[in-house]
Amino acid sequence: MELTISYILKTVLLLLALYLFYYSLLRNQNSFSFNRLYLLLAPLVALVLPLLKWPVAFAPENAISVALQAIQLTEVTVTAYGTGKKAVSETSDISLATMAAVAYSVGILLVLAKLVKQLWQVQSVKAEAESATSLSDGIHLYQLPAHIPTFAFGSNIFLSKQSHLSKSDQDQVLEHELAHVKLRHTWDVLYYEILSAILWANPVVWLLKQELRDVHEYQADARVISTYKAQNYTSLLSKEALLNMGLPIGSYFQKPQVLKRLQMLQLSGQKPAWTRQLLVLPFILGLLFIFSVQQVDAQTGILAELTQEVSMLAGSKPLTEDNFTQETKPTTEQPEINAVAKTSIKPEPLKEEKVREAFPSSETANKPDTKATSGAAKPEKPFVYVEQMPSFKGGEIEMLKYLAKNIRYPKESQEAGTSGLVVLGFIVEKDGSLKDIQVIKSLDESTDAEARRVVESMNGSWEPGKQNGVPVQVRYTLPVRFQIK
Structure with missing residues (x-):
């Protein structure tokens, strides 16, 4: 609408x-x-x-959109049919x-x-x-x-x-x-x-x-x-x-x-x-530049408000136009799987120098902080984008199938007519395990618990992400939408 x-x-x-x-x-x-x-x-x-859509080379998307492309997994929709x-x-x-x-x-x-x-x-x-x-x-x-x-x-x-x-x-x-x-x-x-x-x-x-x-x-x-x-x-x-x-x-x-x-x-x-x-041609080109629509995921508006929160959870400073630049290409929509999977936004690989500029390499991330007190080491921070992103075993299609098969709409939430978005954040560890699973955007107690349960059940089913060929920690967010029809 x-x-x-x-x-x-x-x-x-x-x-x-x-x-x-x-x-x-x-x-x-x-x-x-x-x-x-x-x-x-x-x-x-x-x-x-x-x-x-104006070519990205001439009209780059804003930093929030870029950040969302880097950290957002496919949105999953859980639909309940009934008299609720x-x-x-x-x-x-x-x-x-x-x-x-x-x-x-x-x-x-x-x-x-x-x-x-x-x-x-x-x-x-x-x-x-x-x-x-x-x-x-x-x-x-x-x-x-x-x-x-x-x-x-x-x-x-x-x-x-x-x-x-x-x-x-x-x-x-x-x-x-x-x-x-x-x-x-x-x-x-x-x-x-x-x-x-x-x-x-x-x-x-x-x-x-x-x-x-x-x-x-x-x-x-x-x-x-x-x-x-x-x-x-x-x-x-x-x-x-x-x-x-x-x-x-x-x-x-x-x-x-x-x-x-x-x-x-x-x-x-x-x-x-x-x-x-x-003057007609430059006038129309100017209108194209101003009014061209950026086709992004329907949840961009909601997740934009969460960008600062996700950045803080990742342990990095908030992303802005000044410290994050990326060249992207338009993405295509993933097919629906069991009426659950919706639009997926995948990032294009960043140029190496831009990755290093936006996010420190695995070596520099573990270097001691020379400005810190003697003997103190800077803790390792999870990445939000690396050269080889973590992946669910079998690929994204298998992940969507897994979620469609295992996630359920809590009965109490259906009876209460509760619908909306739950956003989860988690870190894929160097060995593919999941840790630091958190509810970034809450809906209600039951839907939050169900979304968290399903993410926890995915532990051990991931291939780790790699930067410069070395396994590293990577933070992800997963939006889960509960809706009643």
């Missing part, structure tokens, strides 16, 4: 940023083809960018999520229903209109009743009664509608109508749709004045200004934005400012 809300907020902010960029730099430029392409791609960019009570917060979350999904779906259906109604109206008008003639490229002309304005839809042009216009004016009107057909503006309109249905709650989509309709008119006007005199066409637009529209999905000669069209016609012959268009 949190990831969905985060994604929606990112798309809203991205679309707003793209619209403001267009409004401030491109809107009043006569680079109509470029503006059209920008407006068509802007919603797709806003939907895709939050799903992309659910946590109040869980029930509330599901209820709110369901209500929000239903409300949003209703909005989508209403907008789509409006579009279907308009398409049906176009077909009704076509059925009632008189077929005038057919032009080349499969373009058809229809004569409309006097009360419906001239418009184009698909490969059809619907002409209203134009007795008040001269033959030259009528030809210019026809040329304008032909431009809409030849430039395939109808597909742009339908594309944005569907986007408006899917993203109906985002007001920026509606603003972008109107901007695209304006660009359509500017393009058609530019086609007309390439054949006819601009002065005559401007006079014609002035005559037809501020007439009402008919069907909203058609491309009309008479539009309320006719005054903006008159202003844009004054820019005919001027070269567009290419420098503004060149």
Whole structure:
């Protein structure tokens, strides 16, 4: 749920940023083809960018994320099915999520229903209109009743009664509608109508749709004045200004934005400012850098609060950007095993010099502290990351199978409706045994005891970790989630 809300907020902010960029730099430029392409791609960019991950080489993950990758084992989920009570917060979350999904779906259906109604109206008008003639490229002309304005839809042009216009004016009107057909503006309109249905709650989509309709008119006007005199066409637009529209999905000669069209016609012959268009690419790259989502485990937020605690348990100072740097690659999810194992985050091996910088080698860890009192030796501290990490005998898959087979949901916790996360910390010794098993994050007495019992039963089933080929102590954390369905 949190990831969905985060994604929606990112798309809203991205679309707003793209619209403001267009409004401030491109809107009043006569680079109509470029503006059209920008407006068509802007919603797709806003939907895709939050799903992309910036290369780690250019945008390294923060120290907490790195630390978690180094010390966190696969999360294990223990699910109980039955008539036990659910946590109040869980029930509330599901209820709110369901209500929000239903409300949003209703909005989508209403907008789509409006579009279907308009398409049906176009077909009704076509059925009632008189077929005038057919032009080349499969373009058809229809004569409309006097009360419906001239418009184009698909490969059809619907002409209203134009007795008040001269033959030259009528030809210019026809040329304008032909431009809409030849430039395939109808597909742009339908594309944005569907986007408006899917993203109906985002007001920026509606603003972008109107901007695209304006660009359509500017393009058609530019086609007309390439054949006819601009002065005559401007006079014609002035005559037809501020007439009402008919069907909203058609491309009309008479539009309320006719005054903006008159202003844009004054820019005919001027070269567009290419420098503004060149700014689009760095602008989008900047948005990618800012809004790219880092796909980490769902428990990162919780475990981030525990990082300092784990570091203290490990006997080392808290990890920060200043004393911990790591290059990583995106990891893949492990398959679910008996519906228990969830996302696993595995670290990539650190470069040797970075390992030494972040964590002392086994030799230096055991050297006497020259600053300490005479004869006192610095105690050995467990590592949190080494060249060869400890592993459960048989590998991680076997560990997950073992946990799925042996861990149980305490009956008293089920009856109490207790659900949540237990985080255990332990050290894998040089001989593969486990020691210093502690509950870092507690849920309740029963779940804590069960999680601890299972970890203790894994004693003797581990291969030790090695640094510089020498077995060393390594600290791990294991998150165990208890949930009721």
